Amino acid sequence: MIVLGIESSCDETAAAVVENGTSILSSIVSSQADVHHKYGGVVPELASRMHIEAILPVVNQAMDAAGTSLDAIDGVAATRGPGLTGALLVGFSFAKAFAWARGLPLAGVNHLEGHIHSVFLTPNPPEFPFVILLASGGHTNLYHVTSFDDFELMGQTRDDAAGEAFDKVAKMLGLGYPGGAVIEKLAHGGDPARFSFPKPFLEKDSFDFSFSGLKSAVARFIHEQVPDAASMKANIAASMKANIAASMKADIAASMKADITASMKADIAASFQESVVDVLSRKLLGAATARGVNHIAVAGGVAANGALEERLKNIINAPLDFFDHKKAEQIKGMTLHIPPVSLCGDNAAMIAARGYGMILDGRVCRLDHDVFSRTRI
Ligand code: KG4
Ligand code: ZN
Numbered sequence: 001m002i003v004l005g006i007e008s009s010c011d012e013t014a015a016a017v018v019e020n021g022t023s024i025l026s027s028i029v030s031s032q033a034d035v036h037h038k039y040g041g042v043v044p045e046l047a048s049r050m051h052i053e054a055i056l057p058v059v060n061q062a063m064d065a066a067g068t069s070l071d072a073i074d075g076v077a078a079t080r081g082p083g084l085t086g087a088l089l090v091g092f093s094f095a096k097a098f099a100w101a102r103g104l105p106l107a108g109v110n111h112l113e114g115h116i117h118s119v120f121l122t123p124n125p126p127e128f129p130f131v132i133l134l135a136s137g138g139h140t141n142l143y144h145v146t147s148f149d150d151f152e153l154m155g156q157t158r159d160d161a162a163g164e165a166f167d168k169v170a171k172m173l174g175l176g177y178p179g180g181a182v183i184e185k186l187a188h189g190g191d192p193a194r195f196s197f198p199k200p201f202l203e204k205d206s207f208d209f210s211f212s213g214l215k216s217a218v219a220r221f222i223h224e225q226v227p228d229a230a231s232m233k234a235n236i237a238a239s240m241k242a243n244i245a246a247s248m249k250a251d252i253a254a255s256m257k258a259d260i261t262a263s264m265k266a267d268i269a270a271s272f273q274e275s276v277v278d279v280l281s282r283k284l285l286g287a288a289t290a291r292g293v294n295h296i297a298v299a300g301g302v303a304a305n306g307a308l309e310e311r312l313k314n315i316i317n318a319p320l321d322f323f324d325h326k327k328a329e330q331i332k333g334m335t336l337h338i339p340p341v342s343l344c345g346d347n348a349a350m351i352a353a354r355g356y357g358m359i360l361d362g363r364v365c366r367l368d369h370d371v372f373s374r375t376r377i
Contacts (some may be wrong), residue, residue: 001074003359004098005352006059008091009083009111010137011035011042013054016348017066017073021356024121026065027342027349030054033178040171048086055094062348073104077355080108080365081372082138088371096367107355108365110375111346112139115299116151118343118350126295126337131288133280136300137163137178140209140280142287148357154287155207162276162302165211169218169272173265183269184305190263190270195221197275207287209279218272225264273307281311282322288334289327297337304344312336 002025007014016027032050036042063070078095081088092108099106115134119125126132129146131154140157160168163180170179175186198217200210280302288296298308315321316336319328343350358364 001356001359002068002072003075003077003107003352003356004059004062004073004095005109005348005350005355006055006076006078006091006095007111007114007346007348007351008051008055008087009079009081010087010346011047011050012346013051013058013091014346014348014351015055015059015062016352017062017068018121018349018352018356021117021353022120024349025068026062027347028058028062028065029342029345029347030058037176040177041167042084042177044084044086047084048090051087051090055090059094059098070102073102075099075105075107075355075359076102077107077109077352077359079111079114079351080369081111082375083111083371083373085371085373088373092371096365100367105359105362105364107358107363108369108371109351109354109358111351112141112375113151114350114354116143116145117148117354118299118339118347119297119337120148121343121349121353122337122339124337126297126335129291129293130295130297130337131284131291131293132297132299133284133303134300135162135280135298135302137161137167139300140211140302142207142283144287144291144293154291155209155283157209157211158202159210159212160215162209162211162280163300165215165272165276166302168215169269172219172222173268178301180301180305183273184307186266187270187273187307188266190266190268192270192274194267195271197221197271199275199279201279201282205286205290207283207290209283211276214272214275218268222268273305277305277308277311280308281315284312285315285319285323285331285334286327289323289330292330294333295335295337299339299344301345303338304341309336309338 002019005016011032014029017025076095076099078092132143134141140162142154144152166183167179175182198214319331
């Protein structure tokens with residue numbers, strides 16, 4: 001069965017053609033990040049307008065890239081929610097019209113279930129049961145997954161999502177939107193141990209998250225540093241004053257100013273990322289030991305973070321450094337699954353993969369079905 005997938009829940013317009021829920025024939029993602037960058041976040045009205053402009057060319061591109069004719073499409077799957085209502089409406093209405101015109105079944109896919117299904121598009125998908133961390137710009141959820149359709153919510157964020165924290169810290173550092181990839185890049189050159197920001201583990205054995213306190217701690221810290229950095233620069237400039245020529249002083253002061261700011265930013269980024277990565281990886285592995293599973297996975301935009309993947313691999317290799325004996329024994333045998341970066345962020349292949357099973361089961365939408373902005377699975 002060949003399914004055309006459509007995704008438009010936030011700031012990516014995406015279309016994909018997927019065969020039998022596992023084989024990607026094409027996947028096109030058109031990002032609006034450049035447009036929202038200067039506002040430091042997604043502007044919903046702009047997002048809707050840009051989806052309207054992009055949807056038809058993106059679907060055409062996906063069809064061309066797959067080399068599929070219209071007649072070869074057996075079903076349509078589109079994100080129905082959660083997300084921005086205006087943005088969702090563009091993709092979902094397009095999908096309704098497409099399905100109606102071609103006489104095809106339409107699956108209205110839950111975006112979060114789509115992210116979970118991204119792991120089934122990889123060559124070595126996890127075996128059931130597994131525990132998955134879904135970390136994106138809007139969600140930080142832990143699920144115990146026992147079949148293609150059964151997702152037990154074990155924990156979730158009580159305030160900000162992990163990706164949202166990355167985006168907000170990036171904004172504080174003047175790096176624009178979206179922040180995850182930029183913070184990760186900056187953190188490469190930084191010292192993760194220089195500043196100790198809070199690591200919110202909450203109550204013992206809780207699988208919930210909370211990132212707003214960490215975000216506020218970083219904000220306070222940056223605020224406090226600014227006058228210190230300025231006075232430090234003034235002192236250095238004053239002590240140099242006596243000995244060297246004016247133009248040389250200016251050059252040195254300017255280059256030191258840039259250096260102090262850049263290295264401080266890198267250390268803040270690395271120290272912040274360290275807090276998030278430590279909490280996410282320990283909670284995921286803690287949840288996996290609680291359910292006794294051998295497979296774990298990460299999905300969503302934050303799954304693209306290389307430091308998170310590295311930490312999880314390190315813990316699996318040397319669990320005793322992080323967990324007690326009993327849990328360490330369980331963790332040693334675990335296999336980690338993270339989709340390629342192209343499937344971590346929003347895409348339509350994961351929507352088609354999820355919709356495939358729904359269409360097979362006859363769980364399809366009618367023309368009077370609407371989108372939803374919030375939900376829980
Ligand atoms: O899944 P996604 O594309 O959209 C939502 O459903 O929200 O996730 C986007 C989020 C953004 O907050 C972005 O900053 C974050 O994923 N992200 C990252 C990285 N790449 C994207 N966070 C940390 N490290 C990354 N490399
Ligand atoms: Zn998403």
